[in-house]
Amino acid sequence: MRDGRKVTLSDVAAHVGVSAITVSRALRTPEKVSLKLREEISRAIDLLGYVPDPAARALASSRTDVIGVIIPSVTNSVFADVLRGIYTAVEKTPFDIQLGNTRYSPLKEEKLLKVFLGQKPAGLIVSGIDQSERGRSLLETASCPVVQIMETGENPVDIMIGFSHYEAARAATIHLIEQGYRKLAFMGARMDPRTQRxxxxxxxxxxxxxxxxxxxxxxxxxxxSVSLGSQLFCELIEQAPDLDAVFCINDDLALGVMFEAQRRRLSVPDRLGICGFNDLEMMAAAEPPITSVRTFRYEMGKRAVEMLLEAIAVGRGHRGTIVDLGFEVRKRASTARGSCGASD
Amino acid sequence: MRDGRKVTLSDVAAHVGVSAITVSRALRTPEKVSLKLREEISRAIDLLGYVPDPAARALASSRTDVIGVIIPSVTNSVFADVLRGIYTAVEKTPFDIQLGNTRYSPLKEEKLLKVFLGQKPAGLIVSGIDQSERGRSLLETASCPVVQIMETGENPVDIMIGFSHYEAARAATIHLIEQGYRKLAFMGARMDPRTQRxxxxxxxxxxxxxxxxxxxxxxxxxxxSVSLGSQLFCELIEQAPDLDAVFCINDDLALGVMFEAQRRRLSVPDRLGICGFNDLEMMAAAEPPITSVRTFRYEMGKRAVEMLLEAIAVGRGHRGTIVDLGFEVRKRASTARGSCGASD
DNA sequence: CTCAGTCATGTTAGCGCTGTCACGCAACGA
DNA sequence: TCGTTGCGTGACAGCGCTAACATGACTGAG
Structure with missing residues (x-):
């Protein structure tokens, strides 16, 4: 601000003695402006405290430096990790993140998509492959690159990066079986499509x-939640007292199961095997450490942005790219039955 | 879109047979448009799939429906709860959230403030009271209401909502002393100003x-992190083997301490008392349940937005409002030394 | 019947920026 | 000498919307 009035491009231009468009170019395409002018302009910008108006820019150029990110939940620590990756990758670029929160509702997602696309984003990151039909077609006709994260599947809208939840759960279950568990139980909460898989x-x-x-x-x-894990385990063991292992849809539940097992003096892993999903940091630190399926959430966010930036640079071209980040069953004490312990 | 061309206000207006401004009014100030026209316009909007262009609106009216939120971290579960409150409160309003991430750097915060304020936000939510001098003065001259969250203190820029970290830690410590612990230890990570207090x-x-x-x-x-809690506890007990209680700056650390205590067969709470901070959901579910200082993070976010909306409605007026949400020491088994257990 | 007052709608201009095209000028080959 | 090319810069229009004022139809008091 200067005299309580917004500093505009023209103010900077007047100060340097050039036209507004030159200042605009100095900012957006510096290679088209002579070095000397560029330096003078940069000085004037600092001096006057000029801050570009993104709205005006967006209006004039029908482009923005906004990357829309649509996820089901901000609270969920899984998405927190993805977001961290996204923010990290975006940090060194001129792009901004605009976050949208579907709360696991396809309808809300559709509405968000409409709003976001109306803002001519530079790119879009959406979570999962379960868009509503209308949502899907919105994405398909979008004029910006789109990255679907969290999951791999058929028919990417554009770019897709994730892993197979089906295969990951399958691998974890096989691990339990290999460890000698026979009465396998499954615990799931918030049964969204990913969880279903x-x-x-x-x-x-x-x-x-x-x-x-x-x-x-x-x-x-x-x-x-952790306490839901405890609670569900109570239900589970009541309806099937002979169970000997639990595969939990996520680590919060798994931790809850472990605490409840401790409360009931069920020895882990001998009497009860526990396997979580996501491999949050705390799983390795727990006592006993808890087996979990490691997923690459931070990397997913980071690479999603990187691929998006690339696609933005060349203009939608990679259509159909699918990146499978895989997963890894982290075998820990909570399922280490057999080698030393006795089975019952 | 329609014929691949953006649908604008004038398209809607032409379709109904009115002027653009009338459509604009039907959207922004419906009470100024006759019911009949309003209905026709609304039908036309649906039919044509019109989505307002926020950039054009921002440019023309020098106002946006954006509430800027500047916090140190998206990953931290403490902020995740605050964000949940913020998103919940904003959900039923026409406002959008624009998130900024300072990564605990005052310099980055300053830069973000500049960018955000340049976008003429409807309001601003910032975290804490430790802005840099320039940041502080940016906030003071901002032309929108500002809410400082997370903490209470002297000299609010505008509105302030939080609690006293000093008093909260003090109360927790007094609780430990009352429980009979005498060799009190302190464990802190990421020593930002709030943690210092x-x-x-x-x-x-x-x-x-x-x-x-x-x-x-x-x-x-x-x-x-949880494992950092374990690790720091190892250091701590090495340098002070006689300690009998640990006050941890947050719950992750506390959980790590508990796991490490289990590993070392130190009985909690008899040999070792543990107290965390924030009262994350898992603390009550742990075995034994861990004492923690409950803070009202969700409420903080929610009320911050509500107060902001109010201030936006009346135009900056509440200057100086301070809301102290308080805290609550949740006494649980991890500090229930002696005979009497704790409830909850 | 007149005239201020109210209400619903329209006209005009312009927010701050960038796309497009035009222009002036230096360097260079024919 | 002229044309050609390429570079750096400028003029102008217009993105989609709304502020501010203007207009016209109608109301009701005097």
Missing amino acids: RFQGFRQAAAEAGLFSEERVVTTAEPS | RFQGFRQAAAEAGLFSEERVVTTAEPS
């Missing part, structure tokens, strides 16, 4: 070994 | 009881 992976692996039983499944629509 | 609260309470010792203090600049 994890369940399918569990079910498939268990069924293949002839170990699947509907009785040893608890799910709820409630959002997961 | 917690340390001062601990120090004061301990010193008043003649129980403060520099030897029983560990701090680090690293960001906190």
